[in-house]
Amino acid sequence: MSFLTPPPPIPEDKIVRAERADVVVVGEGLSGLCTALSARECGLDVLIVTASRGPVGRGGSVFAAYSKVLAEHGFEREDLDRFWLQELEGASFLPDQRKWYALLNNSEEAMDWLTDILRAAGLDVVLEDGNRGDRDTPTWMPPCTHAFVGAGVTRAGVGITLAVKALEERFLALGGRVLRSAPARQLEKKGGRVTAVLAETAEGFVRAEAAKAVVLATGDFSANPEMMRAYCPQYAPNFTADGADYDIGFNTGGGLYRGEGHLMALWAGAAWQRTWPAAAMIQGSRLGSNLPYGSHRGLRVNIRGERYCNEDMNGAYTALTTLREPKGRAFAIWGANYARDIRWRAHGGQRDGPDDTPENVLKKWADQVAAGTLKTADTLPELLEKLGLPASTLDTIEHYNAICREGKDPDFHKSPAYLQEIREAPFYGGELNDIRFFTVLGGPRTDAALRVCDADDEPIPGLYCVGSMVGDMYANYYNFRIPGQNYGACLTFGYLLGRSLAK
Numbered sequence: 001m002s003f004l005t006p007p008p009p010i011p012e013d014k015i016v017r018a019e020r021a022d023v024v025v026v027g028e029g030l031s032g033l034c035t036a037l038s039a040r041e042c043g044l045d046v047l048i049v050t051a052s053r054g055p056v057g058r059g060g061s062v063f064a065a066y067s068k069v070l071a072e073h074g075f076e077r078e079d080l081d082r083f084w085l086q087e088l089e090g091a092s093f094l095p096d097q098r099k100w101y102a103l104l105n106n107s108e109e110a111m112d113w114l115t116d117i118l119r120a121a122g123l124d125v126v127l128e129d130g131n132r133g134d135r136d137t138p139t140w141m142p143p144c145t146h147a148f149v150g151a152g153v154t155r156a157g158v159g160i161t162l163a164v165k166a167l168e169e170r171f172l173a174l175g176g177r178v179l180r181s182a183p184a185r186q187l188e189k190k191g192g193r194v195t196a197v198l199a200e201t202a203e204g205f206v207r208a209e210a211a212k213a214v215v216l217a218t219g220d221f222s223a224n225p226e227m228m229r230a231y232c233p234q235y236a237p238n239f240t241a242d243g244a245d246y247d248i249g250f251n252t253g254g255g256l257y258r259g260e261g262h263l264m265a266l267w268a269g270a271a272w273q274r275t276w277p278a279a280a281m282i283q284g285s286r287l288g289s290n291l292p293y294g295s296h297r298g299l300r301v302n303i304r305g306e307r308y309c310n311e312d313m314n315g316a317y318t319a320l321t322t323l324r325e326p327k328g329r330a331f332a333i334w335g336a337n338y339a340r341d342i343r344w345r346a347h348g349g350q351r352d353g354p355d356d357t358p359e360n361v362l363k364k365w366a367d368q369v370a371a372g373t374l375k376t377a378d379t380l381p382e383l384l385e386k387l388g389l390p391a392s393t394l395d396t397i398e399h400y401n402a403i404c405r406e407g408k409d410p411d412f413h414k415s416p417a418y419l420q421e422i423r424e425a426p427f428y429g430g431e432l433n434d435i436r437f438f439t440v441l442g443g444p445r446t447d448a449a450l451r452v453c454d455a456d457d458e459p460i461p462g463l464y465c466v467g468s469m470v471g472d473m474y475a476n477y478y479n480f481r482i483p484g485q486n487y488g489a490c491l492t493f494g495y496l497l498g499r500s501l502a503k
């Protein structure tokens with residue numbers, strides 16, 4: 001793994017000036033900004049060094065276990081103990097539980113802190129709709145997703161750019177400093193302690209010296225093919241971004257950054273996290289889904305026309321199961337009656353907003369037909385032909401319809417609530433191929449105090465990390481059951497770290 005070899009030190013004559021601060025935060029996404037502002041509010045002198053031209057964000061679903069916003073909307077505090085344990089179990093108990101429970105225990109305080117800041121900036125914090133229903137199914141989500149609206153943004157879950165801008169404004173107003181368009185290239189150590197960051201600017205290298213801490217917050221490593229092959233090999237071929245854009249926003253095309261913070265930590269003596277492979281965040285197709293974070297819960301078949309799963313799963317699981325079928329392909333098939341037979345909630349809606357009406361659902365399908373992502377036909381054989389599925393799929397549909405009429409699924413034991421016959425023309429079908437490779441989570445070994453650690457689990461003095469790059473926070477896959485979990489962790493750990501550095 002050639003990337004593990006540190007580059008030669010940057011010569012002194014290339015360093016044009018020095019900046020000094022108590023804390024140097026590297027990266028200006030949500031995690032970096034929360035850390036910087038939290039520390040600044042506690043009186044520390046903080047410098048953000050970022051490769052981007054300004055604050056960066058994408059999406060905008062943010063988890064908090066409870067909040068004043070939830071209370072204002074009349075939601076009781078959910079008991080998440082069992083759910084949290086189930087999520088840990090689903091991740092084979094590989095994540096560091098100290099961090100998982102720190103998120104559960106502290107996200108309310110952090111969200112209330114952020115809410116006050118955003119409201120003062122004229123923004124609104126709302127509750128994003130999630131998957132409802134039986135909390136024992138693998139689609140249920142706790143009603144804990146917060147989103148930011150204002151300044152022309154009305155859809156829930158896409159307002160993070162508003163939040164990071166407001167955070168930066170407050171940070172600057174309190175006397176914080178930002179060095180922009182300045183990618184950090186190396187860390188400097190003195191007497192075993194990380195003391196400075198060398199950042200490349202148009203005028204030359206700047207030595208950003210940190211009296212207390214350097215906090216790495218440089219996002220992910222999904223656009224570094226070599227690191228992907230080493231730490232997340234299964235999905236390495238799917239992450240194809242070249243990592244050249246430090247301002248990358250809502251990229252759904254496969255990857256974000258090159259893991260430069262991770263590499264600097266490794267060169268400074270950090271060990272890689274224990275969890276292998278690193279957890280990928282993969283969003284599956286929402287075609288024909290009646291849930292905001294769901295996928296089609298009627299009939300799914302593979303290219304052989306065979307049903308292959310209990311369809312009651314959310315989008316992330318849909319992506320993973322689809323990729324395991326022959327040629328990585330799968331299809332959803334339903335009838336016009338599906339629009340009326342089941343309750344519809346749209347993605348991007350607010351928690352207390354109305355259901356999607358059957359008329360609107362039919363209109364969306366018509367739009368998708370026009371866009372070519374969905375096929376329709378008056379007969380099932382005709383539909384199968386359009387989808388390129390074998391005629392034997394008709395047997396699968398007949399068998400599935402018999403199961404639906406019976407209200408009992410002997411094959412995959414799907415809940416009767418999701419057994420809707422494919423009954424009324426026009427019939428619809430489409431390929432579940434809209435799989436989006438968002439990001440990869442994990443990085444240097446990180447303890448619960450967010451200190452970056454070496455192979456003996458000893459903290460490297462002066463070095464911390466937050467955000468997507470925190471080690472051993474996730475395992476297996478990011479499953480979207482706690483939607484906005486990562487931004488929730490960026491917020492909570494950034495807020496906590498800023499406070500703790502000031503102590």
Ligand SMILES: Cc1cc2nc3c(=O)[nH]c(=O)nc-3n(C[C@H](O)[C@H](O)[C@H](O)COP(=O)(O)OP(=O)(O)OC[C@H]3O[C@@H](n4cnc5c(N)ncnc54)[C@H](O)[C@@H]3O)c2cc1C
Binds near residue numbers: 027028050055218483
């Ligand atoms: C399409 C899409 C939608 C998403 N939506 C959500 C969502 O709604 N909720 C959620 O929880 N997660 C979402 N995610 C995941 C999201 O990307 C992360 O949760 C979040 O961005 C992590 O924040 P961060 O602060 O760790 O890093 P980032 O937001 O990625 O910020 C990294 C910062 O580091 C800077 N940087 C990089 N390299 C260097 C360097 N060498 N020197 C200095 N600075 C550097 C970057 O320019 C940037 O400023 C989404 C991802 C994608 C792709």
